[in-house]
Amino acid sequence: MAIKKEEEVGGGILETWLDKHSSMYNKATKHPFILSIRDGTVDLSSFKRWLGQDYLFVREFVPFLASLLLKACKESDGDMEILLGGMASLNDEISWFKKEAFKWNILLSTIAPQNPNKDYCRLLESLTSPEVNYTVAITAFWAIEAVYQESFSLCLRSGSNTPAELMDTCQRWGNDGFGQYCCSLRTIANRNLLNAPEDVLRMAEEAFLHVLELEVRFWNMSLGEM
Numbered sequence: 559m560a561i562k563k564e565e566e567v568g569g570g571i572l573e574t575w576l577d578k579h580s581s582m583y584n585k586a587t588k589h590p591f592i593l594s595i596r597d598g599t600v601d602l603s604s605f606k607r608w609l610g611q612d613y614l615f616v617r618e619f620v621p622f623l624a625s626l627l628l629k630a631c632k633e634s635d636g637d638m639e640i641l642l643g644g645m646a647s648l649n650d651e652i653s654w655f656k657k658e659a660f661k662w663n664i665l666l667s668t669i670a671p672q673n674p675n676k677d678y679c680r681l682l683e684s685l686t687s688p689e690v691n692y693t694v695a696i697t698a699f700w701a702i703e704a705v706y707q708e709s710f711s712l713c714l715r716s717g718s719n720t721p722a723e724l725m726d727t728c729q730r731w732g733n734d735g736f737g738q739y740c741c742s743l744r745t746i747a748n749r750n751l752l753n754a755p756e757d758v759l760r761m762a763e764e765a766f767l768h769v770l771e772l773e774v775r776f777w778n779m780s781l782g783e784m
């Protein structure tokens with residue numbers, strides 16, 4: 559109990575996990591693919607591969623978020639509004655992918671998901687089940703969003719050498735508004751984790767790690783390594 563109080567004041571449970579799993583988290587957020595964007599050395603065929611695969615991923619992300627929204631309706635005030643905002647951004651994101659694909663001459667209808675993407679979508683699907691606890695699902699959701707936020711904001715820092723034609727992509731996930739949104743998700747997840755029983759905590763930590771692992775594989779796939 560004393561420990562939990564302390565976590566409420568200082569960092570929450572997620573901060574503890576970020577610290578405990580920092581090496582895995584850094585692999586996901588400072589991946590060579592992202593660093594190559596930041597340094598301006600990115601291979602455009604890698605970028606295009608990422609773009610096409612991520613479009614497919616984001617489409618699969620919608621039913622997962624819908625399931626999370628259903629669960630949030632029974633939760634405390636405010637969660638629903640935050641997640642509804644997330645749903646609105648996904649709507650915008652799907653249009654953005656189509657526009658961006660056109661710009662890069664990518665024919666989205668011909669793209670098939672590669673194995674890491676399929677595995678990631680399978681995780682999303684498993685977390686979509688009504689049996690999955692809200693705390694576990696919101697933790698995974700936060701992790702998925704936070705990895706992109708942290709990764710792409712790295713490409714916007716001063717001193718980075720991100721190519722002009724990739725700035726729009728980096729802004730999409732690296733902008734301050736998206737950063738705020740990730741903070742809200744983290745607060746919601748932390749609040750739920752604080753009151754969660756041991757087995758839920760264990761499953762949430764597992765989901766967090768699973769997300770990190772799949773994010774790394776997703777970036778690897780972009781580089782053509784699978």
Ligand SMILES: Cc1ncc(CO)c(N)n1
Nearest residue numbers: 612615616702703706776
């Ligand atoms: C693979 C992946 N992870 C996270 C996000 C963030 O929405 C995304 N679009 N794609």
